[in-house]
Amino acid sequence: MPNPTPNPLTAHWRSEFPGLERSVYMNTCSLGQLSRRSMDGMQRFQEQWLSYGASAWYELWLGEMADARARFARLINAQPHEIAILPSVGVALSVIGSSLDFSARPEVVVTEMDFPTIPYQWMARGEDGAELRLLASPDRVQVPLESFAQAIGPRTGLVATTHVFFTSGWIQDIAAIARLAHDAGAFCLVDGYQAAGQIPVDVKAADVDVYISGGLKWLLGGPGIVFLYVREDLIPQLHPTTTGWFAAKDMFKFNPERFEMAEDARRFEPGTPAVAAVYAANAGLSIIEEIGVEAIRARTAELDADLIRRLRGAGLEPRLPADMARHAGIVMLPVDDPSAAVKALKERGIIIDYRPGSLRLSPYFYNTEAENQALVDRIAEVL
Ligand SMILES: Cc1ncc(COP(=O)(O)O)c(C=O)c1O
Structure with a gap:
């Protein structure tokens, strides 16, 4: 699923978060990325x-x-x-x-x-x-x-x-x-x-x-x-x-x-x-405040939907509510040994976390569809 046009919100804000250059970071539900603005503060x-x-x-x-x-x-x-x-x-x-x-x-x-x-x-x-x-x-x-x-x-x-x-x-x-x-x-x-x-x-x-x-x-x-x-x-x-x-x-x-x-x-x-x-x-x-929560919600929901599509495309089935309008930001993927998978993914430059029985994936507005694909590819590899 190529996505040649970068999302303008994501493209505008990515450089504000230098940590995104160091790994594929899909763990905002544990800890949000550090911004240049927070470092300056x-x-x-x-x-x-x-x-x-x-x-x-x-x-x-x-x-x-x-x-x-x-x-x-x-x-x-x-x-x-x-x-x-x-x-x-x-x-x-x-x-x-x-x-x-x-x-x-x-x-x-x-x-x-x-x-x-x-x-x-x-x-x-x-x-x-x-x-x-x-x-x-x-x-x-x-x-x-x-x-x-x-x-x-x-x-x-x-x-x-x-x-x-x-x-x-x-x-x-x-x-x-x-x-x-x-x-x-x-x-x-x-x-x-x-x-x-x-x-x-x-x-x-x-x-x-x-x-x-x-x-x-x-x-x-x-x-x-x-x-x-x-x-x-x-x-x-x-x-x-x-x-x-x-x-x-x-x-x-x-x-x-x-x-x-x-x-x-x-x-x-x-x-x-x-x-x-x-x-x-x-x-x-x-x-x-500058971006606006409505815009953040729209972009994050788009990334969630994209991630879910790509996971399913790789034969993986996340645990989700039937009503996706009531879902926000956290995609749970049941796996046998989540802690081993998180460790193996970290070695491949992917940061996520887990809770008992599942991997926990959480893209935010600063992530990209390409990162979703990298995440899915590496998960398929380590599982
Ligand atoms: C829903 C929720 N509540 C609370 C916390 C943390 O609570 P505390 O600030 O007491 O560490 C977390 C995560 O760390 C959380 O996900």
């Missing part, structure tokens, strides 16, 4: 550290954090004061978990397709009264909405699930899940790590209470930073006990006698962030 951070010392905090770094919050807010149709910066999803969940009261409504509904850090959080809160309700997936692709409807009830305090599943690329109907949660009087928290950046996200339209995503993957920002959205009117109702001085209303008063929490989402920020990560993430977000 981290370099700028170092220069500021060198020349300003601690005053960089007040003069520059707090401003960079505010910029990053505002950029992420625009991306998901939220407001900057609804966004907190934290180091990982696990920490964001811990902060939210520490502000919930499980006494009247102990049940937390999650699915077996969610990233394990989601169920782990509520398992670890068993002593606080949390009871985990784990929904099964019949096909390892999706979890039927009816399962949520059946599970959510008067004992449910929280539905904590995912926007795009990390081992199937299935896009959950988070608006419908939030509706089910709210109708039962429960909150709805969504892990959007595999969604934000690669598909449009509108937290207001979906009416979710909490939405979390981060730099690592489709936002091209690297490790060390996640963004936590909490719905404006919910913020004053939550009083996290996992906390610190960044959560104080006036942190620079350094008042040890009185702890008044910030009225905005800063109350969910426990302490000093990894500032280099903020610079890298801000640069990644600026690229996403």
